[in-house]
Amino acid sequence: MAKTFFVTGTDTEVGKTFVTRALMRAAKEAGKQVLGYKPVASGCELIDGSLKNEDALTLQAESSIKLPYAMHNPFAFAPAIAPHIAAEQAGEVIALPRIAEGLTRLRETTADWIFAEGAGGWRLPLGQGHFLSDWVKKEHLPVILVVGARLGCINHALLSLEAIRHDGLVVAGWVLNRVDAHMSHYEENAATLKQLISAPFLGEMPRLTEDEAETAEGFIDLAPLLK
Template sequence: MAKAFFVTGTDTEVGKTLVTTALMRAAKEVGKKVVGYKPVASGCELVDGELRNGDANAMQREASIPLPYAMVNPYAFAPAIAPHIAARLANESIQSGHISQGLARLKETAADWILVEGAGGWRLPLDEQHFLSDWVKREHLPVILVVGAKLGCINHALLTIEAIRRDGLSVAGWVLNRVDPDMQHFQENAETLKRLISAPFLGELPWLSDEEIGYPEHFLDIAALL
């Protein structure tokens, strides 16, 4: 059966999709069949009568196995706002059972790995009472953390890892992504994170040019995940 990892971030816009698709490509390079899963997405556009999300599209393209869009992203909402608010505006509800059914269908494919990408940070509300992290806990998924390298990232990273472990889950690894090219004392912050985070370090993505961004997997080492 396929091994599933959940990719979360220290915040929104820290490069979860960049890292997720890079991990997918790195897995394919070592012979793994891999698919991506984006359970909940907002900020979607209508394409051929179907709401589609750019992040989910990228994951669909990287999959080793052709999948219909709905299998990659079961909950898609148009407004680029918190998904639980977008769902309410659309008179819908996000059901964790439906998300689990989608994951189970992916596990029935020929995939070796499933990369599940969250939305926002760890405590993403699905409704007024439940979080996406509750679902991750129920599915017992090991977590990969994307740390967006910017002012405040040490606090955000350590608090997120504390919350993940308090939920009884393991941190399978973490990636440092330089989202602010002008961050002062970047190297000192990076060394502090490496010293304080007791989980496998999977790599550091520098500020990438348009030419380099096509090959972020070259900056990752997935040996700890194999």
């Protein structure tokens, strides 16, 4: 059965997809067949008659095995708002069993590793009192935290790690992503994070242009995940 990692972030817009793609590429370089999974996505466009999300399309394109879009992203909503609100507006329920079923189907393929990317931060509400983290807990998935380097990130990172561990999950590693190119005292903040975070450090992603990001390689160290 494919080993599955859940990729979460310290907040929304911290580069989870950018980092997940980098993780997938590094895994392929290590000889793994990989798949990307985006259980819930809002901010989707109508493409070929169905709603599709840019981030989920990125994960689909980076996957080693060609599968239908819906297998990568079972819940897709048009408005770029919190998914539980988008689902309510669409008259849908984001059901945890359907998310679990989607992962099971991916695990039935020949993939070695699956990277499941969350939406927003760790405690993402899905509606009806449920959170996406409830599913991660039920699956006992090791978690990779993407820390978006900007003002306040140390607090956000430590609180996220505390919540993940409080939920009884293993933090498989963390990645620092420089989302704010003009962050004051970036190096000092990065050093503080590396000192305070007691989890494997998987890499540091620099601030890249969109074109540079398309070909970005060599920033991820998968060694801790290969153990």
